Amino acid sequence: MNQEKNDNEMIKTEPEGQGAEQIDIPGQLPVLVLRDIVVFPYMIVPLYVGRTKSKKAVDLALTTNRMILLLTQKDSNLEDPGADEIYMEGTVGLIVRMLKLPDGRLRVLVQGVSRVKVKALNDDGQIINADIETLEDIEPEKVTLKHKALIKNVRQQFEQIGKLGKQIPSEIFVIAENIDEPGKLADIIASNLDLKIEDSNSILAEVNSIRRLEKVFDFLNYELELLNIQNQINIKAQGEMDKNQREYFLRQQLKAIQKELGEDSDSGEEISLYKEQLSKIKMPQEAAEETAKNIERLSKMHPESAESTVLRNYLDWMLELPWDTASKDSLNLKRAQAVLNKDHYGLEKVKTRILEYLSVKKLTNNAQGPILCFVGPPGVGKTSLGRSIARAMNKKFVRISLGGVRDEAEIRGHRRTYVGALPGKIIQELKKAGTNNPIFMMDEVDKIGADYRGDPSSALLEVLDPEQNNSFVDHYLGVPFDLSKVMFITTANMLEPIQPAFLDRMEVIHIHGYTEEEKIEICKRHLLPRQIKANGLTDKHVTFSASALKSLITLYTREAGVRNLEREIGSICRKVAHKVAMGEKQHVKLTNKNLEKYAGTAKLFKDQLLEENAVGVATGLAWTPYGGDILFIEVKLIPGKGNLILTGSLGDVMKESATAALSFLKANTDSLGVSPEDFEKYNVHIHVPEGGIPKDGPSAGVTLITALCSAFCKVKVKRDVAMTGEMTLRGKVLPVGGIKEKVLAAKRAGINTVVLPEKNKKDIKEINQDYLKGMQFIFVDDITDAVNAALTEKIFK
Amino acid sequence: MAKKHLPFFEVEIGKNFSSGISTQVDWEPRTNIIETEQHLIIEVELPGVEKEDVSIILHGSRELVIKGIKQQPRPSDSQMTFYLFEREFGSFYKKIMIDFPLDSSHISSIMENGVLVVQIPKKQYQKITIEVK
Numbered sequence: 001m002n003q004e005k006n007d008n009e010m011i012k013t014e015p016e017g018q019g020a021e022q023i024d025i026p027g028q029l030p031v032l033v034l035r036d037i038v039v040f041p042y043m044i045v046p047l048y049v050g051r052t053k054s055k056k057a058v059d060l061a062l063t064t065n066r067m068i069l070l071l072t073q074k075d076s077n078l079e080d081p082g083a084d085e086i087y088m089e090g091t092v093g094l095i096v097r098m099l100k101l102p103d104g105r106l107r108v109l110v111q112g113v114s115r116v117k118v119k120a121l122n123d124d125g126q127i128i129n130a131d132i133e134t135l136e137d138i139e140p141e142k143v144t145l146k147h148k149a150l151i152k153n154v155r156q157q158f159e160q161i162g163k164l165g166k167q168i169p170s171e172i173f174v175i176a177e178n179i180d181e182p183g184k185l186a187d188i189i190a191s192n193l194d195l196k197i198e199d200s201n202s203i204l205a206e207v208n209s210i211r212r213l214e215k216v217f218d219f220l221n222y223e224l225e226l227l228n229i230q231n232q233i234n235i236k237a238q239g240e241m242d243k244n245q246r247e248y249f250l251r252q253q254l255k256a257i258q259k260e261l262g263e264d265s266d267s268g269e270e271i272s273l274y275k276e277q278l279s280k281i282k283m284p285q286e287a288a289e290e291t292a293k294n295i296e297r298l299s300k301m302h303p304e305s306a307e308s309t310v311l312r313n314y315l316d317w318m319l320e321l322p323w324d325t326a327s328k329d330s331l332n333l334k335r336a337q338a339v340l341n342k343d344h345y346g347l348e349k350v351k352t353r354i355l356e357y358l359s360v361k362k363l364t365n366n367a368q369g370p371i372l373c374f375v376g377p378p379g380v381g382k383t384s385l386g387r388s389i390a391r392a393m394n395k396k397f398v399r400i401s402l403g404g405v406r407d408e409a410e411i412r413g414h415r416r417t418y419v420g421a422l423p424g425k426i427i428q429e430l431k432k433a434g435t436n437n438p439i440f441m442m443d444e445v446d447k448i449g450a451d452y453r454g455d456p457s458s459a460l461l462e463v464l465d466p467e468q469n470n471s472f473v474d475h476y477l478g479v480p481f482d483l484s485k486v487m488f489i490t491t492a493n494m495l496e497p498i499q500p501a502f503l504d505r506m507e508v509i510h511i512h513g514y515t516e517e518e519k520i521e522i523c524k525r526h527l528l529p530r531q532i533k534a535n536g537l538t539d540k541h542v543t544f545s546a547s548a549l550k551s552l553i554t555l556y557t558r559e560a561g562v563r564n565l566e567r568e569i570g571s572i573c574r575k576v577a578h579k580v581a582m583g584e585k586q587h588v589k590l591t592n593k594n595l596e597k598y599a600g601t602a603k604l605f606k607d608q609l610l611e612e613n614a615v616g617v618a619t620g621l622a623w624t625p626y627g628g629d630i631l632f633i634e635v636k637l638i639p640g641k642g643n644l645i646l647t648g649s650l651g652d653v654m655k656e657s658a659t660a661a662l663s664f665l666k667a668n669t670d671s672l673g674v675s676p677e678d679f680e681k682y683n684v685h686i687h688v689p690e691g692g693i694p695k696d697g698p699s700a701g702v703t704l705i706t707a708l709c710s711a712f713c714k715v716k717v718k719r720d721v722a723m724t725g726e727m728t729l730r731g732k733v734l735p736v737g738g739i740k741e742k743v744l745a746a747k748r749a750g751i752n753t754v755v756l757p758e759k760n761k762k763d764i765k766e767i768n769q770d771y772l773k774g775m776q777f778i779f780v781d782d783i784t785d786a787v788n789a790a791l792t793e794k795i796f797k
Numbered sequence: 798m799a800k801k802h803l804p805f806f807e808v809e810i811g812k813n814f815s816s817g818i819s820t821q822v823d824w825e826p827r828t829n830i831i832e833t834e835q836h837l838i839i840e841v842e843l844p845g846v847e848k849e850d851v852s853i854i855l856h857g858s859r860e861l862v863i864k865g866i867k868q869q870p871r872p873s874d875s876q877m878t879f880y881l882f883e884r885e886f887g888s889f890y891k892k893i894m895i896d897f898p899l900d901s902s903h904i905s906s907i908m909e910n911g912v913l914v915v916q917i918p919k920k921q922y923q924k925i926t927i928e929v930k
Contacts, residue, residue: 098883111822
């Protein structure tokens with residue numbers, strides 16, 4: 001112990017300089033063997049001492065100079081390591097504080113003082129003593145720039161470690177910053193890195209200060225790398241957690257904001273509104289349950305989610321359908337009749353049928369009944385008839401057009417799983433009607449399409465069957481809806497394209513075309529007032545003479561209905577309106593004379609009867625969807641070999657009639673006075689003009705025979721006689737259809753005698769007798785009578 | 798002396814147990830530094846230290862070092878068990894930097910009841926009025 005004694009003079013003046021004492025290390029010291037720690041010089045470290053040998057060493061040190069040799073055992077598990085299991089490099093420690101703990105262990109605070117090497121260890125069983133020699137640092141002879149750079153680097157790295165979160169007391173950085181000796185710096189830093197025992201020992205054993213610092217630098221780099229990676233992982237993990245937390249936090253804020261804005265209870269209110277609505281409506285059990293279930297589902301859903309929008313849509317549909325809303329029917333038949341008569345002129349048969357239907361309904365009080373199907377050409381008023389029925393019965397009226405509908409889903413709806421799914425048209429229209437017992441009109445049922453998406457008419461079968469439509473299930477609703485109170489009416493132009501099963505469910509009511517006379521009446525009652533009003537005119541501005549109307553009907557339009565007629569009247573009214581507006585005229589009276597000026601030149605030519613009686617030309621009558629027509633059948637005998645030539649777009653049935661007619665002639669050569677050889681000598685050519693228009697049907701049989709007889713007998717046919725009727729090979733005349741249209745066509749053409757099958761007599765009776773003035777009918781049962789009536793000479797005797 | 802600002806003493810930081818590192822072995826006695834009208838008084842607690850083992854050294858006029866050694870008593874009975882060991886022994890060292898002029902020729906020190914009191918008179922500046930002729 002080197003101490004400076006100064007007895008004489010306590011106070012003395014010295015030049016400035018280092019005054020701290022250097023401690024003397026004795027050659028022999030008691031040993032404290034450590035586990036898991038290497039104590040470096042300058043390190044102050046608390047140690048717990050439990051082993052007897054170690055405790056003895058501490059006591060010995062305290063009684064002497066408080067110095068103790070701190071050595072580290074290689075394997076921390078050993079209780080009593082031998083000399084070769086202890087590192088031979090160690091640090092002399094100065095015991096600063098010591099406390100004996102109640103359990104007998106010692107807590108010792110030691111301060112590393114000097115680096116030493118053990119020369120020999122003496123273990124006497126009680127205590128370990130070591131012979132040691134001090135290891136002085138080997139300093140470089142000259143401090144180079146490289147050394148300074150190394151020191152600087154080490155300091156930087158060390159600071160970096162601190163910044164990256166390594167737990168190091170902040171004072172250490174200040175100390176490290178102020179220490180320039182590389183060995184000292186290495187020791188201080190090494191004591192703050194959690195190094196493995198062997199690594200620590202390799203630093204402790206290194207006497208060369210620069211090399212020691214280099215080693216520390218390596219470990220620092222390693223530690224830094226480790227921390228960097230650790231931080232990256234932490235940041236990543238934190239990032240994920242932050243994102244979730246952020247979202248949660250924002251949601252909470254949103255809720256708070258909504259609450260503040262009073263929007264918080266929005267969804268709750270919505271739910272209770274739905275529930276209230278549900279409780280008010282009397283739904284069938286199944287539907288009510290389904291609705292309640294879905295309200296429940298909605299309440300558990302996030303209000304912004306796409307799914308909840310779908311649900312809300314569904315609930316709106318369910319709650320707005322007229323489950324129990326019905327309009328009160330008015331079954332006042334007198335009123336119904338008045339309404340029908342007012343809205344429609346003519347159509348007596350149809351109106352009678354409708355009134356019958358309503359009467360039955362009134363008496364039976366039963367909603368179910370046959371489904372009416374109005375079949376007729378366009379423009380005859382099928383749809384407006386439906387409207388009139390609704391008016392007559394005081395029901396709501398809805399209509400859908402099925403023309404071109406190909407998708408089954410249009411009828412039965414889409415399943416809710418599809419995006420933008422909607423119920424089918426039936427349910428949609430019922431919602432629109434707002435009652436569950438409207439008149440439901442389905443237009444154009446003959447024009448329903450069908451493709452891979454399904455067959456809508458098959459879906460309609462269920463709708464239209466009174467037996468099953470009380471539980472019609474729309475795919476969208478998923479629950480049955482009772483359609484039995486709905487009165488369905490369908491319309492079609494033709495029956496042929498309608499599926500048989502579908503047709504079978506309906507009661508067909510034919511609405512034929514209007515006659516000229518009916519059209520004039522309709523004009524006067526409905527079309528003229530409507531068009532005059534639509535064009536801003538009044539009765540004072542324009543009047544139509546009856547002849548002008550007649551000309552319009554016959555020369556400007558050819559149709560069964562009145563749609564084109566109305567259009568023509570409309571165009572005339574527009575021209576009149578122009579004149580009136582220009583101030584040129586105040587009143588226009590339309591007559592045959594000035595019709596051309598307003599309506600343009602006539603578009604059609606009147607069907608004219610032949611100019612004179614001719615051989616081999618007979619006048620037949622035809623039926624078209626647009627009314628009746630007259631047609632001529634021409635027969636010429638051409639020298640040849642007895643072949644039959646048929647031209648004029650004739651159908652199979654008509655061709656067969658021609659063959660049958662010729663055969664009948666051949667069979668009756670005797671009574672006709674025709675030479676059988678004639679059939680060998682001539683080719684028979686039958687032609688029906690207007691060859692562009694296909695013709696078919698058996699009703700030309702009588703006409704064919706007449707023309708053939710005329711040709712073979714060289715007898716003229718009366719030009720003012722027209723005929724229709726099917727014939728058999730035996731010469732009988734069978735009844736045909738479309739008598740009314742045919743007769744009226746004949747009348748239009750100026751023909752006054754019509755030869756008809758005997759069995760069609762009843763059809764004539766159904767025609768308004770007013771139209772038949774001046775007409776003469778010859779009813780025949782046998783073909784010979786027909787031929788005799790048509791030819792100028794009676795050839796059948 | 799100026800009352801407006803404190804005199805500047807630089808006291809060297811000694812052992813800092815909490816940092817786990819100390820580059821010096823000596824212990825530091827607890828010290829008070831007091832300024833009076835006339836003197837700078839430095840009181841150092843040195844119980845158990847013989848007067849002879851203390852030395853006060855003034856380097857130049859600004860650096861005052863108080864150092865010495867506290868001998869650990871050696872009882873004759875060598876077989877001892879310690880239960881607590883807190884007292885400082887060994888050499889101690891205290892360096893005080895003084896930032897204002899002192900009259901180093903009149904330093905006095907006294908050791909009483911284990912407390913060393915060093916008294917240094919401040920340098921007195923006389924007011925000199927110089928007349929401009």
